[in-house]
Amino acid sequence: MTDVGRHPGIKLLTMSEVTDVKGYVGNFDVSILKRARYVNEKECTACGECSKVCPVIRPDEFNLGLSSRRAIYSPFPQAVPSAYVINIGECLGHNPVVCAKCVEVCDKGCINFRMSDEEIQEKVGSIIVATGMDVYDPTELDEYGYTRFENVLTSLEFERLINAGGPTSGELIRPTDRKRPSSIGFIQCVGSRSARKGSQYCSNVCCMNTVKSTLMIKEHYPDIDIKVFYIDIRAFGKGFEDLYKRSRRLGVQYVRGLPGTVEQDENRSLRVAVENTSKGGLDIYNLDMLVLAVGMKPSLSTQRLQEMLGLQLTPDGFFLEAHPKLQPVDAATRGIFFAGCAESPKDIKESVTQASAAAARAIRLMHKGEITTDPITSEVNQELCKSCGKCAEVCPYNAITVEVKKKVPAVVNTAACAGCGTCAAECPFDAITMNHFTDQQILSQVETLLEDNPQEKILAFACNWCSYAGADYAGVSRLQYPPNVRLIRTMCSGRVDEKFIWDGFTKGAPVILVSGCHIGDCHYINANHWTEKRVEKVHRKMTKLGLRPERLQLEWISAAEGIRFQETMKRMEELRKTVTAEEIAHTIKTLKSQKK
Amino acid sequence: MEGANVKTTYDIKELPRIGVYVCHCGLNIGRTVDCEKVAESVSSENGVAISKHIGYACSEPGQQQIKTDIKEHNLNRIVMASCSPRLHEATFRQVLKESGLNPFILEMANLREQCSWVHINEPEEATKKALDLVRMAISRARLLEPLQEETLSLTKRTLVIGGGVAGIQAALDLADNGFDVVLVEKRPSIGGGMAQLDKTFPTMDCSI
Numbered sequence: 001m002t003d004v005g006r007h008p009g010i011k012l013l014t015m016s017e018v019t020d021v022k023g024y025v026g027n028f029d030v031s032i033l034k035r036a037r038y039v040n041e042k043e044c045t046a047c048g049e050c051s052k053v054c055p056v057i058r059p060d061e062f063n064l065g066l067s068s069r070r071a072i073y074s075p076f077p078q079a080v081p082s083a084y085v086i087n088i089g090e091c092l093g094h095n096p097v098v099c100a101k102c103v104e105v106c107d108k109g110c111i112n113f114r115m116s117d118e119e120i121q122e123k124v125g126s127i128i129v130a131t132g133m134d135v136y137d138p139t140e141l142d143e144y145g146y147t148r149f150e151n152v153l154t155s156l157e158f159e160r161l162i163n164a165g166g167p168t169s170g171e172l173i174r175p176t177d178r179k180r181p182s183s184i185g186f187i188q189c190v191g192s193r194s195a196r197k198g199s200q201y202c203s204n205v206c207c208m209n210t211v212k213s214t215l216m217i218k219e220h221y222p223d224i225d226i227k228v229f230y231i232d233i234r235a236f237g238k239g240f241e242d243l244y245k246r247s248r249r250l251g252v253q254y255v256r257g258l259p260g261t262v263e264q265d266e267n268r269s270l271r272v273a274v275e276n277t278s279k280g281g282l283d284i285y286n287l288d289m290l291v292l293a294v295g296m297k298p299s300l301s302t303q304r305l306q307e308m309l310g311l312q313l314t315p316d317g318f319f320l321e322a323h324p325k326l327q328p329v330d331a332a333t334r335g336i337f338f339a340g341c342a343e344s345p346k347d348i349k350e351s352v353t354q355a356s357a358a359a360a361r362a363i364r365l366m367h368k369g370e371i372t373t374d375p376i377t378s379e380v381n382q383e384l385c386k387s388c389g390k391c392a393e394v395c396p397y398n399a400i401t402v403e404v405k406k407k408v409p410a411v412v413n414t415a416a417c418a419g420c421g422t423c424a425a426e427c428p429f430d431a432i433t434m435n436h437f438t439d440q441q442i443l444s445q446v447e448t449l450l451e452d453n454p455q456e457k458i459l460a461f462a463c464n465w466c467s468y469a470g471a472d473y474a475g476v477s478r479l480q481y482p483p484n485v486r487l488i489r490t491m492c493s494g495r496v497d498e499k500f501i502w503d504g505f506t507k508g509a510p511v512i513l514v515s516g517c518h519i520g521d522c523h524y525i526n527a528n529h530w531t532e533k534r535v536e537k538v539h540r541k542m543t544k545l546g547l548r549p550e551r552l553q554l555e556w557i558s559a560a561e562g563i564r565f566q567e568t569m570k571r572m573e574e575l576r577k578t579v580t581a582e583e584i585a586h587t588i589k590t591l592k593s594q595k596k
Numbered sequence: 597m598e599g600a601n602v603k604t605t606y607d608i609k610e611l612p613r614i615g616v617y618v619c620h621c622g623l624n625i626g627r628t629v630d631c632e633k634v635a636e637s638v639s640s641e642n643g644v645a646i647s648k649h650i651g652y653a654c655s656e657p658g659q660q661q662i663k664t665d666i667k668e669h670n671l672n673r674i675v676m677a678s679c680s681p682r683l684h685e686a687t688f689r690q691v692l693k694e695s696g697l698n699p700f701i702l703e704m705a706n707l708r709e710q711c712s713w714v715h716i717n718e719p720e721e722a723t724k725k726a727l728d729l730v731r732m733a734i735s736r737a738r739l740l741e742p743l744q745e746e747t748l749s750l751t752k753r754t755l756v757i758g759g760g761v762a763g764i765q766a767a768l769d770l771a772d773n774g775f776d777v778v779l780v781e782k783r784p785s786i787g788g789g790m791a792q793l794d795k796t797f798p799t800m801d802c803s804i
Contacts, residue, residue, distance in 0.1 A: 001787055004764055004779065009771030014781045018757055026750035032780055062792065079785035122778050125751040128770075130763035132788050156792065163794040170794075216795060301782070305757065323683070340762025341789075348761055348796055355762040359769035362754050366775060371750045375700065375743035415748060435743055436700060444735040449728060457728075464682075472680045475709030483721035486728055487710055489681070566714075 005080040013120065014041075014081060017301075021127070021308050024418065025335030026371040028127060032120040037085050039072070040110040044083035046074055050102035050111065056090050060167075063160045066175075067167035072102050072111075077165060086111070125371075126335045126362040129319060130355065131305060133296040133341035136191030136198055144187060144292055145262045150175045151270060152262065152290045155186075155209055162216055172221060174289050176268045181288030183225040184217065185272055186210045187259060192295030193231060201316050203295030204345040207234045210293050211247045218250040226252040227285055229259055229274055237347070255283065262290060296345040309336055310523055312466070314560045318344045329358045332465055332523070332559070337361050376436045376491065377417040378424055384431035385409035391423035391432060394494075396525035420524035421495030425534065437490055439497065446504050449486045454508030455584055458485045458572050461500070462557075463493045463528075466517035469559035477562045481569035484576075492516065494527035501538055501552060506591045510579035511551050513572055518556040528556075545590050551579060612643035612738045615671040616730065617662060619653035619678035621708055628712035628719050629726045634677065638730050643738050645669050653678050659691050666695040673737040677705040677730045698742030705733040755780065760788020 004010055013034055020031040039050075054070035062069075062076045071090040074082065086093075086102075093099040093113065103111045135156055138146045146152050151174050153161070164170040174181050188206060191198030207230070214226050233254065235244040248254065256278040263271045270290050276283045298317035306313055311331050312320040319338050322330040329337050339355035340346065346354070365371070380391070380400075389404040399416035400423060402408065410431075412423075424434035433439075449459060462468040468489050474481065490496060493516025504512050514535055522528040532554065539549040553575070555568050618635040620626030631649040639647035646669050652658050653676060665671060674697075676688050681704040689699035707726050715722040752775055756767045759781030767777045779786070790796075 001764060001791070004759070004767055004786060007768065007771050009775070010767050010777045010779055012759075012779050012781070012786065014759070014786065015784050016780045017782055018755070018780055026748060028751075028755065030755050030778070032778075037784065075783065075785040076787070076791060078787070078791070080787070081785070085784040122753075122755060123751050124753045124755040124778060126754045128754060128756045128763070128766045130756060130758035130760060130766060132758055132760045132762070135789075159793055163792075165794070212795060326683070339766050340758070340760060342758065342762075348790060351760075351762040352765045355765035356769050358762075359754075359766045359773070362766075362770060363773055363775060366750060366752050366754070369750055369752060370747050372745040372747050375745050414746065436740070438739065441736050441739045444739055445732045448732045448735040451731075468680075469682060472682055472706075472709040475680070475713040478713055478716065480714055480716065483711075483715040483718050483725050486725070486732065487706070488732070 001078065001080045005082075012081065015085070016120070018305070018308070024416075025333075025365070026125050028124050028335070030122045030124060032122060034118045034120055036088070036115040036117050037083065038088060038091075038111060038113060038115050039084045039086060040112065041081050041083040043108050043110045045108065046082040046084060048074070048084075049105045049107075050084060053101040053105050055099065055101065056092060058087070058090055063167050064154075064157045066157060066160055083110075125366045126337065127309070128337045128339055128355075128358050128362060129305065129309070129311075129331070129342050130339040130358075131299045131301050131342040133345060134299050136203075136294040136297050138190050138292050138294055140197050141190060143261055144190065144259070144290070145264065145270070146292060149262070149264045149268070149270060149290075151264075151268055151288065152292065154292050154294045155206065155213070156294065158213060158291045162213070172217065172224075180221065181224065183227070183287045184289045184291060185270070185285060185287040186213065186226070186228045186291045186293055188228065188230040188293045189258065190292040190294045191297070198295060199297060199316060201345070202234065204234075205347045206293040206295055208237070208240055208243070208347065210291075211235065211240075211243050213291070214247045214252045215243065215250070218247070218252065222250070227287065228252060228254045229257060229272070230254060231256075231258060237349070257283075296341060299342065302342065307520060309333060310525060311336065312517075312521060312559050314344075318342065320560055329354055329361055332469075335365060373415065374419060376419040377414045378412050378419070378421065379433045379435060380410045380412055381431045381433065382409045384429050386429050386431070388428065390426050390428065394422045394426045394527075394530050396420065396422070396527050418524055420492035420527040421490060422492065422524070422527045422530050425495050425497040426530060434495060437495055439499070442488060442490070442497075442500055443503055445488050446500060447507065449488075450504065450507040450509055455510050455579070455581060456484055457509070458482070458511055458513065458569070458576055459504050459509045460485055460487050460513040460515060460569075460572070461493065461496045462487050462489055463516040463523070464489055464491045465523035466521065466559050467493070467515035467555075467557040467565070470557040470561045470565040473559060474562035474565045479562050479566040481566045482573040485569050485572065492522070492524045492527045493531040494524065496531060496534070498534060498538055502591060505547070505551075505587050506595075508584050508588060510584055511553065511572055511576045513553045513555060513568070515555045515557050515568070518558055521558060545594065547587055547590065548583070550575065610672060612673050613645040613669065613671050614643045614673040614675055614734060614737050615662065615665050615669065616644055616647040616675045616734065617653050617677065618647070618649040618726075618730065619658070619676065619707070620649065620651050621679060622652065625678070625707050625712040628716055628722045629707055630719070630723045633723060634726050634730055637727055638734060641731060641734050643673070644734060645671055654684050654687055659687075662688075662691050663695045666692075666697065672697070672701065673740060674702045675705065675730065675733045675737050676702065677707050677726065677733065679708040680704075680706050680710070700743040701737070701740045703733045703737040703740060705729040752776065753778065758788070759783075759786030761790040763788070
């Protein structure tokens with residue numbers, strides 16, 4: 001940690017949050033909000049005189065409220081930067097007449113109430129997302145009595161309680177009577193592996209954290225009786241099994257089964273009822289203290305960052321990697337990488353490994369000092385362009401300039417163009433060519449697909465990042481669906497031109513699906529809003545022409561929703577069966593007469 | 597309606613000479629889809645110069661075979677009927693590059709993730725679908741045009757969001773390799789969740 005503070009190559013911004021990211025791989029423009037610390041970070045020597053005179057006492061977050069701190073404080077002894085910080089919401093000294101005791105005792109004059117929040121702009125070539133996780137709050141699991149009984153702690157609270165740097169200097173005591181407990185129980189999988197409350201996934205570290213805690217207790221207090229209530233002990237890592245066996249050898253009793261109820265007796269000890277699933281029957285244990293091995297959940301900031309950077313999430317809410325085996329630290333967006341628990345729950349060793357991998361991937365991208373851009377961008381045919389300005393309006397990247405009043409045709413800035421193709425789909429004059437996904441290329445696929453027996457086939461458009469990936473995921477999961485589905489890939493659902501749909505129906509398609517990323521998850525900021533509008537427009541036209549609008553379906557399917565893809569395909573097939581040969585013939589006739 | 601019934605015109609400068617490769621991917625595709633039949637059926641499609649079925653297209657011998665064919669048969673479009681382009685498009689684009697072709701005249705038909713794996717019990721229907729997918733890919737391949745990648749300058753600097761153990765490690769690795777880092781942490785100190793732990797497994801030593 002201290003290495004970070006003094007490394008000349010690292011600019012450390014604490015109390016800071018990323019508020020906006022613009023640009024693309026190789027050249028991101030980042031806006032950061034750095035909140036005021038009210039203590040000069042460079043001058044403060046962390047002597048602590050200020051804290052001694054501060055009259056405001058608050059629970060210490062670092063010790064999870066098991067101790068207290070002042071309104072001016074050091075987060076913890078080894079903090080980097082080591083400077084003190086003022087929680088301005090708690091401080092009385094905003095008005096020096098009221099307090100300002102700390103200002104008086106600070107010899108170096110580090111404290112400055114006029115310090116204000118700063119907006120910082122940075123230019124970077126790559127981004128590593130290492131936003132970590134939050135700890136599960138067991139309040140909702142009322143049967144364990146976390147909110148009712150003081151001697152029921154979370155594993156993190158227990159961690160601080162036996163920590164040499166913690167509130168008791170590592171002395172193990174019960175919160176209620178401050179005496180050493182003679183027995184302790186650990187309940188595993190609190191908030192993990194549960195379909196009912198908390199999350200369905202395994203949080204990965206809680207088993208070993210409990211094993212570690214039991215070893216630490218046994219090392220200092222061999223007489224304390226320890227019970228661990230578990231579903232399975234997952235000691236899968238290198239050296240883990242040894243620790244687990246050592247814990248058992250030291251007399252820790254592992255009871256297979258999670259408690260059903262916890263009650264408190266007159267000594268404020270806990271009576272735990274558990275169905276012992278290895279020997280069968282109900283066990284009752286009286287324990288002085290109970291520790292809930294709480295799991296991990298996605299960090300609160302995940303969603304905001306996901307929207308800002310156009311990333312994808314798993315159904316569990318963690319960041320989704322580009323490929324689970326071959327690109328486990330890459331985001332689907334080029335130039336962005338994941339490290340640590342932001343991607344999934346993991347232990348320290350795995351976090352460090354992944355962080356080194358992410359750094360190596362970022363270096364691999366940047367070391368040449370230049371980057372090749374994807375040539376999948378749009379181009380304007382100046383002769384066909386009528387300078388209507390529609391393309392510039394729909395472009396999520398402001399990559400198109402057009403002067404509507406002066407009738408200057410549109411121009412695409414290819415460096416800023418990300419290649420979604422929405423402009424090409426929206427251009428009323430066919431003046432825009434989307435390279436690699438041209439009208440002709442896509443229409444030729446539609447034509448071939450509907451060449452023979454069109455009435456039996458399902459034409460589906462899928463965006464590269466979500467829906468096509470979701471279809472791949474269905475494949476990886478071996479989810480079976482009707483074999484008459486034919487997918488056409490576009491980079492974004494925004495590329496699906498109205499004419500592709502009309503062409504499909506004219507060539508005899510019974511049903512057509514347009515699928516893309518969920519609203520808010522679009523890989524091209526918000527291009528799929530235009531998909532939605534366009535499909536609505538086609539629906540209205542279909543109704544007007546006397547065609548059943550439901551034959552055109554729009555579905556949002558994410559890269560992690562293999563099951564949703566499968567179900568959508570099954571539904572499409574049901575829908576297809578309702579379309580008769582007469583209906584198709586009628587559609588073709590109607591559309592052809594319209595054309596004339 | 598506008599654009600309805602558009603006649604697809606095959607406007608290309610150079611007559612297409614397409615090489616089609618139907619990959620078995622061992623048994624992954626081969627067990628369900630009749631790869632040989634698919635390869636044979638499309639061999640007479642307009643523009644197809646050669647059409648082959650191949651054990652593992654992505655393997656070294658597989659790639660070598662494609663490279664040899666490109667030279668021998670003077671191929672100028674390639675259709676890979678194999679796995680998802682999300683997996684191996686980059687691999688096959690590289691094969692084209694190494695053979696002196698533009699990497700963007702490659703088209704892939706997804707016969708694994710979107711065909712053999714999802715219709716395991718319907719080999720006949722899967723083969724029918726595979727045939728359609730390959731024919732669609734061929735139609736598209738005929739119209740593919742070479743595209744040029746552009747080179748832009750890049751900022752040799754990384755933003756690391758989050759100063760927990762992962763952020764710290766990533767920042768140090770980058771900085772030690774000579775790449776500047778901006779490390780952004782929400783809280784007043786770096787350290788994250790790790791800093792709250794005393795002993796950590798498996799070494800049972802201090803985390804800080």
